[in-house]
Amino acid sequence: MSVHTMPRDPASLGLAGRNLLKELDFTKDEWFSLVHYARELRTERRFGLRPARLAGRNIALVFEKTSTRTRAAFEVAAHEEGAHVTYLGPGESQIGVKESVKDTARVLGRMFDGIEYRGGAHDDAELLGRFAGVPVWNGLTDAWHPTQALADLLTMEDFSAEPIEEVVCAYLGDTRNNTASSLLVSGALVGMDVRLVGPPALWPSPGVVSAAEQLAGASGGRVSVTDDVEEGVDGADFVYTDVWVSMGEPASSWDERIELLLAYQVSEAVMKATGRPDTRFMHCLPALHGTDTEVGRALQRSHGLTALEVTDEVFESDASVVFDQAENRLHTIKAIMLATLAG
Ligand code: CP
Ligand code: NVA
Numbered sequence: 111m112s113v114h115t116m117p118r119d120p121a122s123l124g125l126a127g128r129n130l131l132k133e134l135d136f137t138k139d140e141w142f143s144l145v146h147y148a149r150e151l152r153t154e155r156r157f158g159l160r161p162a163r164l165a166g167r168n169i170a171l172v173f174e175k176t177s178t179r180t181r182a183a184f185e186v187a188a189h190e191e192g193a194h195v196t197y198l199g200p201g202e203s204q205i206g207v208k209e210s211v212k213d214t215a216r217v218l219g220r221m222f223d224g225i226e227y228r229g230g231a232h233d234d235a236e237l238l239g240r241f242a243g244v245p246v247w248n249g250l251t252d253a254w255h256p257t258q259a260l261a262d263l264l265t266m267e268d269f270s271a272e273p274i275e276e277v278v279c280a281y282l283g284d285t286r287n288n289t290a291s292s293l294l295v296s297g298a299l300v301g302m303d304v305r306l307v308g309p310p311a312l313w314p315s316p317g318v319v320s321a322a323e324q325l326a327g328a329s330g331g332r333v334s335v336t337d338d339v340e341e342g343v344d345g346a347d348f349v350y351t352d353v354w355v356s357m358g359e360p361a362s363s364w365d366e367r368i369e370l371l372l373a374y375q376v377s378e379a380v381m382k383a384t385g386r387p388d389t390r391f392m393h394c395l396p397a398l399h400g401t402d403t404e405v406g407r408a409l410q411r412s413h414g415l416t417a418l419e420v421t422d423e424v425f426e427s428d429a430s431v432v433f434d435q436a437e438n439r440l441h442t443i444k445a446i447m448l449a450t451l452a453g
Contacts, residue, residue: 117150120163120445121452128450129239129246132232132254133295134321138329141299145263148438148445155190155441162192163448170222171197172205172214172238173249174229175357179395179439180249180257184226187444196222206234215241224451227251230358245450247443252358255288257446258394259296261438262350266302268438269390269431270347275301275330279392280346280384282307282374283419284367285335286314289352289394294333298322301329307342308335309370339373339380346384350392351376351419368413376420381429391420391430399425 120126123143133141154161169188171181181197188195198205205214211234218225219242227235227246232253239246248256263274270277279297281290285306291314297304304322306314313319313335322333336342343349351374354367381389396403398418401410409415416422424430 115150115153115157117154118147119452120147120448123147123449123452125449126452127245130256130446130450131235131239131246131248133256133259133292133299136299138299138301141260141263141296144260144442144445144449145267147449148260148264148441149267151444151448152438152441160190164188164223164451165192167191167193167223167451168221169193169195169447170218170225171195171249172203172218172225172227172229173197173199174205175200175250177228177249179436180226180228180443183257183439183443184247184249184447186440187447191444191448193223193447211237212241214238215246216243219243224447247446247450250288250357252356253288253291255292255394256296257439257443258289259292260442260446261435262293262392262394263296263300264438264442265392265431265435266348268434272347277348278303278305278346279348279350280305280307280343281350281352282339282342282376282380283351283371284308284312284354284356286312286318287352287356290314291318293350294318294322295325298325298331298333299329301326301331303332305333305342305346306335307337307339308374309337311370340383343380343384345386346389347386348390348392349376349381349384352394353396353398354419364409364412368409368415368418371419372415374419375417376424378421378423378427381424381427389429391424391427391432392435393420393425393430393432395432395436397425397432
């Protein structure tokens with residue numbers, strides 16, 4: 111690796127000491143700088159280089175919900191940079207049960223250099239960020255999933271020949287969940303055309319839409335919400351979906367969601383309706399695209415469905431970039447930790 115392809119000094123991003131709680135807290139330049147720094151880190155890793163820039167640091171991973179990618183990305187990124195991690199999984203600490211979030215923040219902040227938090231109410235992530243005194247990274251709340259949004263942007267840049275300002279992304283399904291809100295605001299921030307496509311009963315709050323509209327106004331982007339699949343996916347470079355029932359929602363929601371969302375399942379017909387031969391399929395994962403999971407089998411028994419938000423055909427097709435997207439969680443999460451722990 112030549113000196114020209116070495117990643118920049120993380121301090122040069124100017125994000126030392128910052129929290130990463132939601133996209134709305136960042137400027138376009140800051141958000142892009144994290145994506146582009148992540149690409150530099152990915153190149154470095156592919157050269158086999160593992161500089162321990164976080165040697166001696168301690169990272170807390172507080173998960174009040176389960177995870178595969180987010181936990182794995184934080185752990186691998188931390189280990190590759192020489193840091194130690196402490197995993198406090200669902201039900202494994204006092205947080206919220208015998209100890210307030212505010213007290214937990216002040217305890218963990220005395221011991222750790224940075225804290226990842228995955229939970230329910232977004233206000234809990236904000237409280238941790240306010241009282242910990244060290245950077246807090248939101249690994250998903252009911253409202254936002256910002257580390258996912260960064261990986262999604264990197265993936266869209268990877269798979270689009272056009273600049274991000276010319277990219278059209280259509281998200282189908284539960285348009286008011288964390289992934290959809292983060293995609294909308296992140297896309298608006300950087301100037302994309304983001305379309306949320308789903309039934310009105312599951313549209314995002316006016317507050318989220320108007321915040322995104324304001325950002326899009328400043329960046330030259332476009333945001334829209336529609337219940338019309340044909341209109342929503344027309345010309346889309348990327349078709350994105352997520353689970354129909356998110357973590358923390360009762361299993362009893364499935365009946366209602368299936369009724370509302372079956373018309374928004376991503377199928378070959380939906381991919382064709384973009385009118386483009388090169389549309390890519392994205393999903394934050396985990397995905398219910400078959401019957402090789404407990405939930406998938408239960409829904410096959412109860413509703414006779416063999417796929418939920420995306421058909422197996424689309425998920426396994428050449429258009430699908432979901433595993434590149436998953437790998438990009440590692441590089442973007444490493445970028446976040448290095449940038450905010452710099453110095
Ligand atoms: N996409 C995502 O956040 O996956 P996990 O729930 O496995 O972390
Ligand atoms: N909306 C999903 C995202 C999972 C990564 C959930 O909250 O369960």
